[in-house]
Structures are given as C-alpha cells and as structure tokens.
Amino acid sequence: MNLAQHISETELSAKILRHAVPRMSELNIPVTPDNYAVWYEYFRGVNLDLKRAIDGLLSNQVSFTRDINASLHNRFIQEQSPEVIQTVQVETQLLINSLMSKLSMMTAGTAKFGQSLSDFCNDISLSPDQKTLDGLIDALAQEVSSVVLSNQQMEQSLSMMSQEIVGLKSEMQNLNLVAMTDQLTSLYNRRAFDEELLSHIQYFKQHNTHSSLLIIDIDNFKQFNDLHGHLVGDKVLAYIALALKQGVRGEDFVARYGGEEFVVLLPDTDHAGAMVVAELLRSRIAERRLSIGKDNKLSLGAITVSVGVASLRRGDDRDSYFIRADESLYRAKSAGRNCVKG
Numbered sequence: 001m002n003l004a005q006h007i008s009e010t011e012l013s014a015k016i017l018r019h020a021v022p023r024m025s026e027l028n029i030p031v032t033p034d035n036y037a038v039w040y041e042y043f044r045g046v047n048l049d050l051k052r053a054i055d056g057l058l059s060n061q062v063s064f065t066r067d068i069n070a071s072l073h074n075r076f077i078q079e080q081s082p083e084v085i086q087t088v089q090v091e092t093q094l095l096i097n098s099l100m101s102k103l104s105m106m107t108a109g110t111a112k113f114g115q116s117l118s119d120f121c122n123d124i125s126l127s128p129d130q131k132t133l134d135g136l137i138d139a140l141a142q143e144v145s146s147v148v149l150s151n152q153q154m155e156q157s158l159s160m161m162s163q164e165i166v167g168l169k170s171e172m173q174n175l176n177l178v179a180m181t182d183q184l185t186s187l188y189n190r191r192a193f194d195e196e197l198l199s200h201i202q203y204f205k206q207h208n209t210h211s212s213l214l215i216i217d218i219d220n221f222k223q224f225n226d227l228h229g230h231l232v233g234d235k236v237l238a239y240i241a242l243a244l245k246q247g248v249r250g251e252d253f254v255a256r257y258g259g260e261e262f263v264v265l266l267p268d269t270d271h272a273g274a275m276v277v278a279e280l281l282r283s284r285i286a287e288r289r290l291s292i293g294k295d296n297k298l299s300l301g302a303i304t305v306s307v308g309v310a311s312l313r314r315g316d317d318r319d320s321y322f323i324r325a326d327e328s329l330y331r332a333k334s335a336g337r338n339c340v341k342g
C-alpha cells in the first residue's frame with residue numbers, strides 16, 4: 001500500500017469511527033469489538049447484505065438486543081476478522097498521531113511562555129515607569145492564565161486519549177484471540193497453528209530441543225455425519241477437541257486444523273514420547289461410548305481416530321515437517337484406521 005492509499009484509508013476509518021460510535025450509543029449497542037466490527041462494516045457500505053439486514057431492523061424499529069448483535073456478527077463478520085484487526089490498528093495509529101501532535105503543541109506552548117517570561121525580564125531591566133510596569137504585569141498575568149487554561153484542556157484531552165488507548169488495546173487483544181480461535185471447538189485454529197509451528201521450528205533450531213507433531217483425523221466421519229446429521233457431527237467435533245485438550249500437558253498446543261482434522265504440537269518431546277502420547281489419546285477416545293439427547297437415549301457408539309506422528313529433524317521447514325506427519329496419518333488410514341503411525 002502506498003502512502004496516499006494509507007492516508008486515505010486512515011481518513012476513512014476515522015470518518016467511520018465518528019459515525020459508528022454515536023449511532024451505536026443512540027441505539028444502546030455496547031461498543032464491544034464484535035459490535036463495532038458490524039457497525040464499521042455498515043458505515044463502510046461495501047457489505048450490501050449486512051447493510052440491507054441492518055436497514056431492515058432499523059425500519060422495523062427492532063431493538064438491538066445481545067442476541068441480534070451476536071447474530072449480525074456471526075452472519076456477516078466472523079470470516080473477516082483480519083480486516084477488522086487492521087481497522088483497530090489504524091484507529092490506534094490515529095489516536096497515537098493525535099497524541100503526538102497534542103504533545104508537540106504543548107511543547108510549543110511552553111516554549112512560547114518561556115519567551116514571554118524572558119521578554120518580561122528584559123523590559124523590567126529597562127526600569128519602566130509605573131504605567132508601563134502595570135501594563136507589563138497585566139500582560140504577563142493574562143499569559144499565565146491562558147497557559148494554565150490550555151494546560152488544563154490539554155490534561156483533559158490527554159487523559160481521555162489515554163483511556164481510549166487502553167480500550168483499544170484490550171479490543172486488539174480480544175480480536176487477536178477471536179482471529180486465532182476456532183468457533184466450534186474453542187481450540188486454536190489453523191492460522192494460530194501455522195504461527196505456532198513456525199516458532200517451534202525456530203526455537204528448535206536455536207536450542208536444539210525435541211519437538212513432535214501429531215495429526216489426528218476422525219475415522220469415517222462422513223458416514224457419521226450422513227447417519228446422524230451435521231449438528232450431531234458438530235457435537236462430536238467439540239467432544240474430540242475436549243478429549244485432546246484434556247489428554248495433553250498444558251504446554252502442548254492443540255488446534256483444529258480444519259474439518260475433522262486436529263493437530264497437536266508437543267514441545268520437548270522426542271519421537272518415542274510422541275508415539276506414547278498419540279496412543280494414549282487414540283485409545284481413550286476409542287474406549288468411550290458416546291450417547292446424546294434427552295437421557296442420553298441416542299447411542300453413537302465408539303468414535304475412533306487415526307493419528308500420524310512426526311518429529312522435527314534438522315533441516316526441516318514447516319512444509320517438510322507437516323508433510324511427514326501427514327504421510328504417517330495416511331499410513332494409519334491405510335492400515336485400517338483407529339491406529340497410530342510414526
């Protein structure tokens with residue numbers, strides 16, 4: 001992005017901010033990151049479906065309850081979190097720019113006052129008559145009260161800005177978390193995994209430690225979905241996510257890679273150790289008999305998973321490491337599923 005584009009986008013964000021926040025408070029909508037993302041999009045006017053939906057709600061005078069706000073966010077925004085993060089970053093930058101210009105005004109004001117004081121000293125040293133002295137003292141008194149006033153105003157606006165910065169900082173943290181989280185299972189998502197994998201490899205290269213990777217895929221999940229429906233399938237995904245999270249140490253990194261595939265990164269774990277962890281996870285999942293519904297009437301039987309294991313080698317990059325674990329998974333599937341291969 002060139003400078004001109006950046007400036008015009010920054011101006012656009014500021015313009016939207018000025019419209020969105022007052023409108024939200026008029027409609028009693030809390031300015032949370034999710035809600036702000038919805039109204040940012042509304043005022044940006046590019047997302048026509050979102051605009052139509054909100055205009056419909058407004059013309060029917062529907063009140064923007066928590067559920068309605070959440071549903072707008074789920075329907076129209078969820079997939080766009082990186083863009084929203086960028087928006088908040090731009091707003092933070094705007095605030096910082098404004099803070100910097102206020103600070104430089106303050107410095108300039110202090111310098112001007114210093115100059116007035118020094119002029120006053122010079123004029124006094126010329127032994128002026130009483131009338132001139134009265135005039136000089138009046139002028140200095142005015143100067144002092146205008147400096148006091150502008151310092152008070154400056155203090156107020158600095159304190160408001162620092163509150164806004166604290167708010168934006170926590171919005172950024174929330175948005176980063178949302179962008180890294182899989183909504184269905186609350187595990188980390190693929191984007192978070194890609195970043196973590198990269199830092200594992202860097203750490204491994206610097207410290208020469210062990211690192212292992214498991215790829216875990218639910219067996220015959222398509223049949224399962226076809227038999228019981230997607231909603232039950234979703235519940236099973238959430239159950240497997242929990243089983244994985246509870247089956248590993250706190251420092252291990254569990255993510256949903258996509259669909260019915262999960263990944264676990266095991267720091268400081270060699271290949272033999274990773275095979276033990278993988279086998280434990282597999283057997284615990286296979287042993288459970290799942291049932292759902294009222295009084296657990298609907299029996300789902302056993303869910304099984306296949307696991308591919310790889311350990312990081314010198315010279316590996318992200319792709320070679322992941323591909324080795326994926327090839328192990330392929331062997332586990334070919335060997336009849338419900339097993340671990342490394």
Ligand SMILES: Nc1nc2c(ncn2[C@@H]2O[C@H](COP(=O)(O)OP(=O)(O)OP(=O)(O)O)[C@@H](O)[C@H]2O)c(=O)[nH]1
Pocket residue numbers: 184217218219220221222223225229230231232233234237258259260333337
């Ligand atoms: N319920 C639900 N199903 C999903 C989700 N994501 C992917 N799936 C389903 O997961 C199934 C994956 O099917 P396949 O890739 O054929 O794999 P499989 O049936 O598990 O077969 P194997 O992996 O060979 O054991 C498809 O039916 C997808 O629709 C999701 O978020 N929810």
